Structures are given as C-alpha cells and as structure tokens.
Amino acid sequence: MGSRATSDNGSPGSFILSQFIAPQPFESHPDNLTRSQLRRHIRQLRRSLSVEQQQRASEYLALNLLNHPDLHRARHIAIYLPNDGEIDPHLYMSMARRKGITFYLPVLHPIHEGHLVFSPYHDGIKLTANRFGIPEPSFSDGLKRPPWALDAVLFPLVGFDEHGGRLGMGGGFYDRTFAFSRLRPRLAPKLIGLAHDFQKVKELPVEPWDVPLHGVVTDQRCYRFRGSSSP
Ligand SMILES: Nc1nc2c(c(=O)[nH]1)N(C=O)[C@@H](CNc1ccc(C(=O)N[C@@H](CCC(=O)O)C(=O)O)cc1)CN2
Numbered sequence: 766m767g768s769r770a771t772s773d774n775g776s777p778g779s780f781i782l783s784q785f786i787a788p789q790p791f792e793s794h795p796d797n798l799t800r801s802q803l804r805r806h807i808r809q810l811r812r813s814l815s816v817e818q819q820q821r822a823s824e825y826l827a828l829n830l831l832n833h834p835d836l837h838r839a840r841h842i843a844i845y846l847p848n849d850g851e852i853d854p855h856l857y858m859s860m861a862r863r864k865g866i867t868f869y870l871p872v873l874h875p876i877h878e879g880h881l882v883f884s885p886y887h888d889g890i891k892l893t894a895n896r897f898g899i900p901e902p903s904f905s906d907g908l909k910r911p912p913w914a915l916d917a918v919l920f921p922l923v924g925f926d927e928h929g930g931r932l933g934m935g936g937g938f939y940d941r942t943f944a945f946s947r948l949r950p951r952l953a954p955k956l957i958g959l960a961h962d963f964q965k966v967k968e969l970p971v972e973p974w975d976v977p978l979h980g981v982v983t984d985q986r987c988y989r990f991r992g993s994s995s996p
C-alpha cells in the first residue's frame with residue numbers, strides 16, 4: 766500500500782479503490798462552473814460519503830502521509846478537525862504523535878480579521894465551536910506557534926488540480942495567513958493540501974492571492990507540484 770504514495774497514474778489496485786471510495790469519478794464534475802458553483806458541487810459530493818467510505822479514506826490517507834518525504838523531518842505540523850465531509854486526518858495524527866510530532870489547530874484570529882493562528886492540539890484540550898461551527902481551542906489557551914515556525918501545514922481542500930490550483934471554503938483564511946510564503950518561499954513551511962481524490966478537477970484558475978501548495982495528498986495518491994524543493 767506504500768505504493769499509493771506515487772505521482773504516476775496509479776496501479777490497477779488504485780483503480781479498484783477509486784471505484785469503491787468515490788461517489789462519482791472526477792471526470793463527472795461538470796465543466797464551466799464558477800468557483801462558488803464548483804465549491805457547492807464538491808462539498809455536496811463530499812458530504813454524501815458513508816461512514817465506511819470516510820474511514821477507509823482516512824486509513825489510506827494516513828499511509829500516504831506517513832510515507833511522505835516532505836513530512837519525514839517535520840516536528841511541528843498544523844492540521845484541522847474534519848468538517849463538512851473533509852477527509853479525516855485523525856488516524857494519521859494518532860500514529861504520527863508516537864513519533865514525537867506536535868500538532869496545531871487553526872483558530873480564527875479575534876482581531877486580525879480573516880487570519881488564523883495555530884494552537885497546540887493535545888488530549889484533554891478544551892474546544893469550542895467557532896462561528897462556522899468548527900471546534901477550535903480558545904484563542905487565549907496554549908502557546909501559539911507562529912505560521913512561519915511550523916514545519917508543515919496540512920490544508921483542508923474543497924478542490925484542487927494537478928498544477929497546484931486550490932479551492933478552499935472561500936474565506937481566504939489560509940491565503941491571508943500564508944501570504945508571506947510567496948515572498949519568502951525558502952522560509953515557508955511545507956504547504957500540503959489534503960482531500961479525497963475525487964475532489965480533483967481538470968483545472969482551477971489561479972487567483973493573484975493564491976498561495977502555491979507544495980503538494981496534495983489524497984486517499985489514493987501524493988501529487989507534488991513544481992517548486993517543491995524536496996528530493
Ligand atoms: N476543518 C476546517 N477547519 C477550518 C477551515 C476549513 O476549511 N476546514 N478553515 C478554512 O478556511 C478555517 C475556517 N474557514 C471557514 C470558512 C467558511 C466556512 C463555511 O462553512 N462557510 C459557509 C457560510 C458561513 C457563514 O457565513 O455562515 C458556507 O460557505 O456555506 C467554514 C469554515 C479554519 N478552520
């Protein structure tokens with residue numbers, strides 16, 4: 766199963782898996798949708814996954830992340846709590862914690878509108894729903910880690926394409942918070958999107974504010990984009 770950590774076109778095994786996991790093959794995403802129509806369409810497909818499909822996707826995702834070269838040396842990783850059918854990174858987190866990795870959750874900045882801060886995520890931490898209903902640590906709890914001091918950030922994606930184009934929930938939170946990475950790419954954390962493989966679309970227009978991802982990891986593959994400096 767380690768062979769899923771590949772950027773080629775996949776093996777017969779991954780074809781069978783994609784038939785099992787995806788509610789529809791990605792080719793069926795309608796053409797010519799606006800960004801917000803596409804967002805609605807993929808979010809609806811994502812929410813329609815069964816508990817078993819989500820669980821299976823989470824297991825394959827964990828294997829692909831554990832084998833990912835960009836994460837081998839990472840010790841401080843930002844992650845997210847799955848919402849709205851997002852692929853679930855909990856299994857990866859529990860396995861990686863045994864290797865001494867510290868995880869951080871995004872918290873909406875109460876004053877710096879549209880920006881995120883990152884708080885440590887460990888057992889027993891108190892979480893409260895933010896204005897989108899997503900649980901997050903309190904802004905005043907725990908020692909925050911500045912975005913530039915993270916080794917890697919695992920972005921929740923709504924959509925992505927094979928060229929590094931990214932569609933998020935539409936708030937621009939990740940784009941604003943990691944805008945610095947376009948000016949100082951060598952200092953930036955590894956920026957890696959997570960998604961179900963069927964969230965891949967043919968092509969997304971790149972907006973001027975879009976922060977380029979180093980790669981995307983799905984339940985089926987690891988996609989790595991131009992500009993990723995790791996071997
Ligand atoms: N799991 C997870 N956590 C995350 C994000 C995410 O995408 N996923 N975020 C990534 O940025 C931030 C929260 N951003 C979000 C932006 C919009 C919506 C959302 O549901 N928008 C509604 C309308 C919301 C409203 O105004 O009431 C919608 O589009 O239907 C949710 C989260 C931080 N935490």
Ligand SMILES: Nc1ncnc2c1ncn2[C@@H]1O[C@H](COP(=O)(O)OP(=O)(O)OP(=O)(O)O)[C@@H](O)[C@H]1O
Nearest residue numbers: 931932933934935936937938939940941944972974
């Ligand atoms: N660096 C920035 N500074 C100011 N506004 C920004 C910046 N980045 C994005 N925005 C604004 O955020 C809005 C949402 O952007 P977009 O549709 O690309 O969000 P998204 O990438 O889907 O969301 P997210 O980044 O939260 O995952 C846009 O209208 C854009 O003007």
